Amino acid sequence: MARDSGGRRDPHGTGLTPVDPARPVAPYVGGKRNLARRLIALIEATPHTTYIEPFVGMGGVFLRRRSRPACEIINDLSGDVANLFRCMRAHPDALVAAVEMQLQTRSDFDRHQRQDPTLLTDIQRAARFLYLQKVAFGGMVTGREFGMSRDRPSRFRPSQVRETVRAAAARLDGVIIEQLPWSDCIARYDRAGALFYLDPPYFGCEASYGADLFGRDQFAAMADQLGRLKGRFILSLNDRPEVREIFAAFDIEATDTHYGLAPGRARPAREVIITGGG
Structure with missing residues (x-):
């Protein structure tokens, strides 16, 4: 068994360095909690x-990893996502202070929904986005609804925000944060030795993350670009006949999971893990 320069174990002999994992700081539609392991x-x-993630979202896979290579890049075209990660890394205490002043009330939720995030400071924008994702039902991004429960504590607990933001900030040390279209991200960082993990919107749910961020026609473009990759890739998607047809040139493995926004109400589902590259 190989070890890194600090004497810690590298079970696969890949040259990766062990790192403390962190939890995503808020729910996010399409999060990979069930498949992350x-x-x-x-x-x-x-x-x-x-290691590169062109669709990092809330970091459901990235933050939970227990090892890292020398270079890591996370990317998301969403301005809210990219700004949140930049603020978590550079100003975690200021972000926590801004979030801790919020309350889980319907009036506050509605007020934040009406705000134009582009008119806020970076910290204010990050705090707004983090608050909305914590409070919104199911971590939805478009069509957010106020989340509440008659038999559980509030979804929004400032003490937990402080803990998760600080852990994420530590994990983001040395990580490159981009805000590029996914295709540009791949083109910029593709080389031998690169590994891309792609978690695009599910087929049939392309608008779930915001208008004009991703279109169904981009799946075919993605398959074409991945077919010319110098590095390697891992892609996760919902198991649909259209997905299998578009990515038929690569290795496709089905895996069982479940979808559900409320505890005890999850329904069985199947996803595919698609792999390939140079």
Whole structure:
């Protein structure tokens, strides 16, 4: 069994350095909590010197990983997502202070919904986005609804925000944060030794993350670009005949999972893990 320079174990001999994982700071539609362990095991078993996520979202896979290569890049075209990660890394205490002043009330939720985030400071924008994602039902981004329960504590607990933001800030040390279209991100960082994990919107749910961020026609463009990749990739999507047809040139493995926004109400589902590259 190989070890890193600090004497810690590297179980796959991939040259990765162990790192303390963190939790996503808020829910996010399409989060990979149920598949994260399997995806992370596949990532860690794939030798790579650079790791890139073109659709980082709330970091459901990225933050939960337990090892890292020398270079890591996270990317999301969403201005709210990119700004949140930048503020968590550079100004975690200021972000926590701004979020801790909020209350989970319907009036506050509605007020934040009406705000134009582009008119806020970076910290205010990050605090607004984090608050909305914590409070919104199911971590929805478009069509958010106020989340509440008659039998559980509030979804929004400032003490938990402080803990998760600080852990995420520590994990983001040295990470490159981009806000590029996914195709530009791949083109910029593709090389031998690169590993991309892609978690695009589900097929049929392309508008769930905001208008004009991703269109259904981009799946075919993605398959074409991945077919010319110098590095390697891991792609997760919902199991649809259209997905299997578009990505038929690569290795496709089905996996069982479940979807559900409320505890005890999850329904069985199937996703595919698609792999390939140079």
